[in-house]
Amino acid sequence: MLKLPLCPYCKAIYRYGDVKKNTHKKSIKCHNCGKSFEVSYLKGRIIFICIVAALLIVINILLLNFVSGITILACLLITVAVVGIAVLLFPYTVRYKKTEDEKDKKRA
Ligand SMILES: [Zn+2]
Secondary structure (H helix, E strand, O other): OOOOOEOOOOOOEOOHHHHHHHOOOOEEEOOOOOOEEEEEOHHHHHHHHHHHHHHHHHHHHHHHHHOOOOOHHHHHHHHHHHHHHHHHOHHHHOEEEEOHHHHHHHHO
């Protein structure tokens, strides 16, 4: 599930920085084949956030039950660290999709 998106037409690879920069653009033109495609990140991000949230609950339950003398502050710091890592992984949840326009062009 976690990988950087590829151009849906020519499978050109996009770097982390480029993906991050273009996340909120509606459409992007491929630097390799010149065709435009849509950016889709919402669905992947929602699923990813749900997984991270579930993971955090499990981590905190385990910490509180099995680590003796753990403080709420330590739990909070670990939670913040995990959220920070999750935010860094956001570009890996972005997907590029063929636009309807390009599909129509192919058919015509
Ligand atoms: Zn391309």
